[in-house]
Amino acid sequence: MLRRDFIKATCGLCATGLLINSLSGCVPAEQVFKGELNDRKIVVPENLFAKSTLVLIRVKKLQYDIALRQMPDNSYTAILLRCSHFANALDVTSKGFTCSLHGSTFTTEGHVKKGPAEKSLTSYIVTQEENKILIHI
Numbered sequence: 689m690l691r692r693d694f695i696k697a698t699c700g701l702c703a704t705g706l707l708i709n710s711l712s713g714c715v716p717a718e719q720v721f722k723g724e725l726n727d728r729k730i731v732v733p734e735n736l737f738a739k740s741t742l743v744l745i746r747v748k749k750l751q752y753d754i755a756l757r758q759m760p761d762n763s764y765t766a767i768l769l770r771c772s773h774f775a776n777a778l779d780v781t782s783k784g785f786t787c788s789l790h791g792s793t794f795t796t797e798g799h800v801k802k803g804p805a806e807k808s809l810t811s812y813i814v815t816q817e818e819n820k821i822l823i824h825i
């Protein structure tokens with residue numbers, strides 16, 4: 689594939705709001721979906737979870753990403769990636785979330801594993817409708 693064709697193809701994915709993590713080197717490690725906040729809801733296509741149990745939701749109106757994770761029972765959790773200690777953006781790990789500023793760690797459900805943070809992370813109600821996942825902000 690020519691470089692120009694590759695860039696066209698990958699930019700097409702960016703324009704639809706979908707970045708696939710298999711294109712390492714030019715995209716983040718996690719799958720990122722660029723969504724919109726309408727009527728206090730973010731609608732996410734369920735098929736994004738065909739290859740992964742974690743998708744980062746990025747919305748212009750929100751300062752922080754949301755980690756949308758599919759749980760083993762096929763329910764979903766939506767956690768705002770904002771540290772509850774001093775509002776630093778969090779990093780996602782396979783076991784939860786970490787804060788690079790003072791070292792707090794959180795479970796995949798957003799509960800504090802290690803301080804200095806004392807409060808759980810902000811989580812949102814998630815519902816499913818047909819082939820869509822709705823995050824209620």
Ligand code: FES
Nearest residue numbers: 771773774787790
């Ligand atoms: S801001 Fe995250 S641990 Fe302090």
